Amino acid sequence: MSSTIQEEQLRATYSAVQTDRDRIDREIEKLAAERDELNRISSYLDKRLGKSPEVVVAKEQEPAGTWASLTTADACEAYLRSVGPPERDTNEIIEGIQNGGWTTYAEKPYTTVFGTLNREWKKPDSRFFKLHGRWGLEEWAADEPQPAEIPGIRLQTFGGD
Numbered sequence: 001m002s003s004t005i006q007e008e009q010l011r012a013t014y015s016a017v018q019t020d021r022d023r024i025d026r027e028i029e030k031l032a033a034e035r036d037e038l039n040r041i042s043s044y045l046d047k048r049l050g051k052s053p054e055v056v057v058a059k060e061q062e063p064a065g066t067w068a069s070l071t072t073a074d075a076c077e078a079y080l081r082s083v084g085p086p087e088r089d090t091n092e093i094i095e096g097i098q099n100g101g102w103t104t105y106a107e108k109p110y111t112t113v114f115g116t117l118n119r120e121w122k123k124p125d126s127r128f129f130k131l132h133g134r135w136g137l138e139e140w141a142a143d144e145p146q147p148a149e150i151p152g153i154r155l156q157t158f159g160g161d
Contacts, residue, residue, distance in 0.1 A: 070102060
């Protein structure tokens with residue numbers, strides 16, 4: 001091939017690569033804008049739900065294996081104690097205890113964790129309380145007003161799901 005043909009092919013290839021690169025750069029900018037919008041929405045929702053950014057950082061800082069040898073209930077308590085108030089939903093607790101090394105052979109960890117928390121919460125000396133489907137430690141509720149007691153029935157600490 002002559003050098004002129006090679007140069008033309010190189011220019012064409014370079015032009016095609018540059019066009020692709022420009023298209024990819026525009027797509028990246030679009031995705032970055034979408035990510036920023038999702039971050040704003042997430043931040044808004046966190047504020048509405050009473051979550052704070054520190055909670056996420058604390059959850060991610062647990063060393064792997066921290067709760068590997070704990071029972072489900074003990075791992076949940078350890079996780080809640082590590083992140084502190086406010087209450088957490090079951091999925092967040094599962095993610096937190098799994099990040100801390102807790103494992104289960106159950107096909108559906110949600111069923112295991114929710115069932116354990118629900119069983120523990122119904123005990124008279126429970127260490128957990130439930131508020132609108134979210135879980136916390138009973139000690140967090142110490143300063144909150146308690147509902148009227150009915151003999152033989154343990155009410156949810158602050159109302160129903």
